[in-house]
Amino acid sequence: MTTTQKVRAAVQLGPGKLEFRSFDRPRTGADDALVRIEANGLCGSDLETFHGRVPMRGGYPVIPGHEPLGVVEEIGEKAAARWGVQVGDRIAVEVLVPCRACARCLSGGYMSCRNRTVTHGYTPVSREPSLFGGLAEYLYVHPDAVVHKVSSALPAEVAVMYNPLGAAVRWTAHLGGVQLGDTVLILGAGQRGILAAAAAKAAGAARVIVTGLARDTHKLGLAREFGADHTLVVDGADAQNTVDLVTELTDGELADVTLEMTPMAAQPLDDALRATRHGGRIVVAGLKGGRPIPLDSDQVVNKALTLVGAYGVDSRGYAEAIRLLESGRFPFARLHTHTFELGETERALATLAGEIAGEEAVHVAVTPGGGG
Structure with a gap:
């Protein structure tokens, strides 16, 4: 797809330094996809990397956000067949993008893949097409990414708890x-x-x-x-x-x-x-x-x-978590306390950190479209 549309994203320049930039909307082909972000969850590791207490593994500048949830807006025929999703489906995107070809990937240990070049929320914008973090309006979904379909019946702030x-x-x-x-x-x-x-x-x-x-x-x-x-x-x-x-x-x-x-x-x-x-x-x-x-x-x-x-989450963990969310067995909506618009990302982080007087945050999400 050819388009001149721009995509807004939060970009971290270094510890404690955040700005907002516009990127070209990526072109997609037969093997990849573009997801419109509904919400991106924040957690303690976001606080640690934002303040530099834990290094940003890939370097700067980078679009943070490793808990992206969104709706498929464009997808190639091969990608749709491989992932089992179509335009309009809601998906959760795993943090790691393995090579899918090395011995570790082929033996089921894809989380230990040494050949991965993309990690959502940690891949510098210098790698085209830049949009590899969830704190943006759109996320580019690499052909090797691992995705999970999520029920559209769940509120976005609950569905994004998959991570x-x-x-x-x-x-x-x-x-x-x-x-x-x-x-x-x-x-x-x-x-x-x-x-x-x-x-x-x-x-x-x-x-x-x-x-x-x-x-x-x-x-x-x-x-x-x-x-x-x-x-x-x-x-x-x-x-x-x-x-x-x-x-x-x-x-x-x-x-x-x-x-x-x-x-x-x-x-x-x-x-x-x-x-x-x-x-x-x-x-x-x-x-x-x-x-x-x-x-x-x-x-x-x-x-x-x-x-x-305990290093991260694997495909089995994500799949079972999504089924548990969809079951409604626990009061998951009670866990969510704050939603912020993309432009309020720094306030969202400060709220999660307990730095905003009178705000008792537990689960915080950032959305491109609106806050609360």
Whole structure:
């Protein structure tokens, strides 16, 4: 398609530096597609990369946004047949674009693909056609991208939770291996922590315990709505000791599976080691910004613990999360607190970070068309 239409996008120039630019609308062919963005979700990693605490892997300038949801506006015949979608379908687009040809891709390990050249939200605008981030009016969908069809019946602010819920499902059920009757400890009450409570219950957990900070009181309340049986505050005047409380709640049995999901904090990893039972599993998902974190390896050895690193979400996690969203089993709309127009991206990030007085944010989305 030939057109002179311009596409507006947020462009990050460096840590804390954002501007808005117009790009040429990409031409599409038989093998690719163009998606009109309905919403792009924001999460803690967006805050870390925006402020430079975690490096922008591909460099600058870049269009951020790794949780894009949109409607197919153009698609080639080959792409439509390969992805099973048509013009007008709503799709979620995975973060990673694998090569689909290397040994790792062909053996099912596409998340470890060393040949990928596109990562949504992290690919510099110098790579044509530039529109590889969700904080834009349109997203170019590379022929090798992985996409998932999502019901148009869901509100966009709920449908766009496919990414954090996908992480919660993968980290809890697939990497954590939660089974019927398990006790699950979730360290951190952010979006993924709250949704992990739902994922744990969906996997059959009998007891779910979620920790958070004093400023997270509203999030801990939501965690209970999403399946948490117990919540505890780990700082401030009313601080509770995580290990002591888990020991008490389980009559000394401790947690079968622990998810460490706190950003930039060292203590929760030690809590995870001490609050997980002999032979239990710990899924480590909280980024620490490259800082060295002490690890009591004697705990790992003497308790025969399994530690698993949680890198992103795979296709199975996304697919199961989308089915769970479409089921309506949990009050997902309750998690969404703020919607901002594309031009308000910096305010959206500040709101998610808790920097706007009087705003208690949990799930925040940016849309090209309107805010709320």
